[in-house]
Each structure stands twice: as structure tokens, then as C-alpha cells.
Amino acid sequence: MMKKLMIVIFLLTAFLQASVGFAASIKAEVNGMVCAFCAKGIEKKLNAMPEAKGAFVNLKRRIVVLELKEQQDVPLTTFEQVITDAGYTISKVQKVEQSIEAIKTEMKANP
Numbered sequence: 001m002m003k004k005l006m007i008v009i010f011l012l013t014a015f016l017q018a019s020v021g022f023a024a025s026i027k028a029e030v031n032g033m034v035c036a037f038c039a040k041g042i043e044k045k046l047n048a049m050p051e052a053k054g055a056f057v058n059l060k061r062r063i064v065v066l067e068l069k070e071q072q073d074v075p076l077t078t079f080e081q082v083i084t085d086a087g088y089t090i091s092k093v094q095k096v097e098q099s100i101e102a103i104k105t106e107m108k109a110n111p
């Protein structure tokens, strides 16, 4: 009885880890964005990617976020290429398990 319960818990944990282990967004620190047109341009380029669910730029914090559609992935190098081709440089880039909404909420909480 106990053994069965342990197996169920183990499987459930494995399943949950697999489902949340998926990166929801690519978040980067981008240099060279100086105005709202820069931000809009980057958002437009990222939104044009087939894997994109959404894109978000915060000029003040120099943050660029590409949220991915479910079960979709984009290599960091591909993301970096889009940004550098647009004329900007990246100082930091990482995959995060957060949606754009979650990132915005986090930013509001830490002004």
C-alpha cells in the first residue's frame, strides 16, 4: 500500500517537473535601445517569429522578453541573432519559466 503511494507520488513529481521544466520565455538585457521606436522595432521582429507568443521591451531596464508558445523552443543563439541583426547588443540572456505577464508583475513589485 505504502509502496504504491510512493510510486504515485514519484510519477506525479516527475510529471510536474517535466511540465514546468519548459522555458516559457527568453529574457535578455539589451544595450543600444534609446527610444520607443527601438522598443517597438524589437517587439515587432520578435513577434514575427513563428514560435513567439508575445514580446515585451522595458526600455528603462533594458529588458527584452520573448514569450514562447507552448511546446515551442528557440535556441538562445537564434534569439541573439535577431537582436544583433537589428543593431543591438546583448549583455545577458537566459531562459526563464515566466510569462511576460509574470515578468511585468515582478517588475512592478520591484521598482
Ligand SMILES: [Cu+2]
Pocket (backbone or CB within 6 Å): 033, 034, 035, 036, 037, 038, 039
Ligand atoms: Cu530608438
